[in-house]
Structures are given as C-alpha cells and as structure tokens.
Amino acid sequence: MIYYFFALVTAAFILLMNNPRSEMNRWAAFFLSAAAIGGLTDVLIRYGYDDWANIEQLLNHTLSPYGILIFSVVYSELVPGKRARLYLKLALLVIPAWMMLSTPIKPEIRLDYRFLLGWAAPYYLAACLLLIVSLWKETNRRKRRNRFIATLIIVPTILAVLLLINVAAVVAPELDAFRYVSLFIIYSLSVALICTFIYGVLGVRLRFEKDPLEGTMKAVSSGAVQLNHSIKNEIGKIAISSDNLKRELAERSPDSLSHLAIITSASDHMLGMVNRIHSQMRDIVLSEKPFKLDQLVQSSLAKHKGLFEQKEIRVRGDYACSPTVIGDPVHFAEALGNVLVNAAEAVETGGVIHISLEREKKSVQLRIKDNGRGIAADQLERIFEPFFSTKNRSSNFGLGLSYVYNVMKKSGGSVDVMSRENEGTTVIFHFAAKSIRFG
Incomplete structure (x- = not known):
C-alpha cells in the first residue's frame, strides 16, 4: 500500500507544480492526496501509530468524495461564476465536515459506513455525471479529446471505489477491497502516464518539443x-x-x-x-507600465462606438473589480480592439456584446462574449494559426487572433476562445498573477 501512496502523491505533485495557479490542478492534487493517505494505514498500524492511522482513515473516507466532486465541478466548467462555485464548495463541505467532527477515533475508529455510503455515493456519482456531461457538451475537438481522456481515466476507478469500498463496507465488510481497487488505480495511472506523453492530461504533457x-x-x-x-x-x-x-x-x-x-x-x-x-x-517588444484595465477597456469601447452604433449593437459591462495591470497598454489595446471588431462582425444587427472583469484569486479574467454566429468546431481549434480565418474577405489576413495570442503570451498570460455555432463566442483574457495589482 505504500507504493499506492507514493504513486498518487507523485501524481498530485506533478499536477500542482505544473500549474499551481490553476484551480483545476489544485483540486486534482487535493483529491489525489486525500486518496493517497489511505495507503498509509498498514504502515502506521505496523509501527504502532494507531491513533494516526484512525485519523488518516477518516480523512481518506471523507475528503476523497468531496475532493473528486469539487474537481469535477471546476473541470467541467458547468457551474459559471466564481461566487457560485464558492457557495457550492461550502455547501458540499458541510456533510463531510460533520462526519469528521462526529466520528469517534479513540480507542478505535468507529466509522458509520451506512451514513458514509448515503452521502459519498451521490458525491461520486455526481462527479462522474459532471465529467460525462462536460464531454458530451464540448464542441472544441482538442478539448473534447482531453475531456474524453480525463473521463476514461477517472470514471471507471471512481465507480470501482464506490462499489468495492463504500458499498462493500456495508454489504460485505470481510471483502479485501484494496486488492481489487488497486487494479483500477494501476489502470488509471497507466492510462494517465501514457496520455501525458501523447496528448497531455489536465494541462500536463511530458514532452521535449515546445508548443x-x-x-x-x-x-x-x-x-x-x-x-x-x-x-x-x-x-x-x-x-x-x-x-x-x-x-x-x-x-x-x-x-x-x-x-x-x-x-x-x-x-x-x-x-x-x-x-x-x-x-x-512582428516580434513584439513590450513597453510595460501600470494601467487600469477597466479604464483601458472603456477607452477601447469608445474607439469602436461608431461600429457598434452602425450595427445597433448593445454593449453590456460588468466590472466586478478594477485592477491595475503591469503591461503594455498599447499592444493590449490593439489586441482587445481586434477581439471587439471580430465580435461586432459576428453578431447580427441589434446583437449583444457582454464584457466582464472577474477577479480570480490573485489574478483577473477579462471576458468578451457575443451572441453571434459562433465558430464551427473544426475551425475553432485553428483560430490562433497565422493566416487562418473564418471570414471570406480579401481584406482579412487571418492575423488578428494570432496577434492577440502573441501579446498575451509575451505578457505572461494566455487567451482562450469558447464558441458554439449559432450561439456565440466568448474570448477570455487570462492575466498573469504577477502582473496584477488590486486596490
């Protein structure tokens, strides 16, 4: 079981170190760590640390279902809004916290396995359902492939844990569940390791070539x-x-x-x-200085006011924060202008463009969402390629989003595009935490 512990802790460490600012990676590492501590039970008991063994059993049984459910909520992107996710995390923590506080651990642990099954089963099943639904709804081919891999890695093992540990603890307590669960854990780690080399899993890819x-x-x-x-x-x-x-x-x-x-x-x-x-x-050379992001956004909107009025486009703003960014305001204004023009061209007369600034821990996201014609799934994964364009106009060179990509990459941030045909497009600017100042 000690090998099981080290394998899961190593996987958690790799995920966390690869991108510690990613909420998804942090919750994946949390779940793997909670699952890993179950491998210490025999070692602690062997060396006489029975009390610690009781504590780690309790933490393993209560934090694992909570961790995988919150990871699935974050990874699936089906719960929009930071505040909504925070409330959901707190609400879902109530039952496992109550069990941790109410379960006796001395002189020996007395887990109520029926109560545990009553809430852990819905948590595990909800996690699997979120992963499957997010896979089903994903239209971007690259993201859909990654979601399929994540679902393939996680869902079979989670269902095995539910059946062989939680259910078996109630109906067949004499069953040596770990012998069978370990096979599923080996399966998940093997598939994850192979896919990190070939495709990348949860943002981690073991490779030697650059992007x-x-x-x-x-x-x-x-x-x-x-x-x-x-x-x-x-x-x-x-x-x-x-x-x-x-x-x-x-x-x-x-x-x-x-x-x-x-x-x-x-x-x-x-x-x-x-x-x-x-x-x-051209190779972008940044001239960095502090600027107010919300003010720069408002200035860019003013520059394109004529285009919006011509198409009777309604622009809605939702600025939940007013951060100062250390960056190049000229290049970023140009990049933002490219996105605004794309949005304006994509919507019909009388369309809507929604712009929002949302705080994300120490960083911030800028979202530009339109209700235009959207982008086909087979085109979405190519939109950052130079000279690729979804527009059929001789005056368009297909360089706008390539330039946006370059600006954000040089600035230490990134840009994502989510779109569905006939439903609209959302462009998300992710700013590096080191470049953001609040207050």
Whole structure:
C-alpha cells in the first residue's frame, strides 16, 4: 500500500507544480492526496501509530468524495461564476465536515459506513455525471479529446471505489477491497502516464518539443520580416522608376501617365498590405507600465462606438473589480480592439456584446462574449494559426487572433476562445498573477 501512496502523491505533485495557479490542478492534487493517505494505514498500524492511522482513515473516507466532486465541478466548467462555485464548495463541505467532527477515533475508529455510503455515493456519482456531461457538451475537438481522456481515466476507478469500498463496507465488510481497487488505480495511472506523453492530461504533457503554435508564430514572424524587407526594396525600385518615367513621358506621351498612376497605386496598395501583415506578426517588444484595465477597456469601447452604433449593437459591462495591470497598454489595446471588431462582425444587427472583469484569486479574467454566429468546431481549434480565418474577405489576413495570442503570451498570460455555432463566442483574457495589482 505504500507504493499506492507514493504513486498518487507523485501524481498530485506533478499536477500542482505544473500549474499551481490553476484551480483545476489544485483540486486534482487535493483529491489525489486525500486518496493517497489511505495507503498509509498498514504502515502506521505496523509501527504502532494507531491513533494516526484512525485519523488518516477518516480523512481518506471523507475528503476523497468531496475532493473528486469539487474537481469535477471546476473541470467541467458547468457551474459559471466564481461566487457560485464558492457557495457550492461550502455547501458540499458541510456533510463531510460533520462526519469528521462526529466520528469517534479513540480507542478505535468507529466509522458509520451506512451514513458514509448515503452521502459519498451521490458525491461520486455526481462527479462522474459532471465529467460525462462536460464531454458530451464540448464542441472544441482538442478539448473534447482531453475531456474524453480525463473521463476514461477517472470514471471507471471512481465507480470501482464506490462499489468495492463504500458499498462493500456495508454489504460485505470481510471483502479485501484494496486488492481489487488497486487494479483500477494501476489502470488509471497507466492510462494517465501514457496520455501525458501523447496528448497531455489536465494541462500536463511530458514532452521535449515546445508548443507547436509558438514555433509557428516565430517562423511566420521571421518570414514576415524577410517578406516585408524584400517587397519594400522592390517597391522602392518601382517607385523610383515610375518617377523617372513620369518626367520623361510628361511631354512626349501624356496618355502614359495614366498607366504609371495605376502602377503607383498598385505599388502603394502592396506596400500597405505588407506593412499591415508585418505590424501584426512582428516580434513584439513590450513597453510595460501600470494601467487600469477597466479604464483601458472603456477607452477601447469608445474607439469602436461608431461600429457598434452602425450595427445597433448593445454593449453590456460588468466590472466586478478594477485592477491595475503591469503591461503594455498599447499592444493590449490593439489586441482587445481586434477581439471587439471580430465580435461586432459576428453578431447580427441589434446583437449583444457582454464584457466582464472577474477577479480570480490573485489574478483577473477579462471576458468578451457575443451572441453571434459562433465558430464551427473544426475551425475553432485553428483560430490562433497565422493566416487562418473564418471570414471570406480579401481584406482579412487571418492575423488578428494570432496577434492577440502573441501579446498575451509575451505578457505572461494566455487567451482562450469558447464558441458554439449559432450561439456565440466568448474570448477570455487570462492575466498573469504577477502582473496584477488590486486596490
């Protein structure tokens, strides 16, 4: 059983160290730690620490169902709002806390297994149901694959624990449940280990290569610089030759001037296009300073007021906090503007764009949600790729969200996009905790 303890604690440590600011990872680590302490019982009893063995048994039986249920609530993203999740966590803690406080542990532990089964079974089943429902509702192909893997890892073992430990403790107390449960634990850890190498599980991926999108961004940025330099040189030659021809043909062939004007106009248009591409894909150098995030959002909305009024778009704001961000306000304003324009173009006349600022422990999230046409599932996973666009317009280069990705990546944060066809799109800016100041 000691191997069982170390295996689960190691998994909890990896998850926590991979991203300690992730609420999902913290609750996964909490559940794994609560489950792991069950492996210490025999060791503690063997060395005469019976009282400690009683305590760890109580903690194992009460905190494991609570931990997996709260993890499933967070991971499924089916309970929106930080405050709603907080109230739910407190409400669900009442029963396990009561059992911990009311269960005698001296001279020996006297667990009421019937009472335990009465509340732990709904907790375990609700956790499994949340994972399955979140998998069923997910439309993003990459996220759906990850949810499928998580469900495959967690659900069979949770049901086995419920049946072989909780149910068996009531109907067949003489059963050596751990012998059978350990097989499911080995199954879960094996699948998790394999999938961390291949796909990544709960944000953890054991690999040697960097994020392929990051490599793509660097390659495109380098290519855009070279393309910009080359085309500018060639257009410069065209401009000089055009000026020389104008002077020579002004008197001898006035009609030729109209053709030269076309050449000049086309050259200027090409130069403008290249400059726009380069401005979006150049290697971003941040000039960081403090700025009020809510004020910058309001300023960006004011800049796009004409576009909103033209389409009769209603903009709703919900600013639950007013943080100061240490970052580059110019680049972030440009990134936010790209998202606002995308949202405005996606909604029909009279549509709604909802903007919210929500505090998340030491950090903050900025959400821009529209009720537009949404993005197809097969397109959603490609939206950050340079030159990929869901719009069929020659004036669109598919660089807006690539630029947003670059700005947030350089700033130490990240950006997520959630969307369903005909239901709308939500863009979430996640700011690094180190760059946020409150008060």
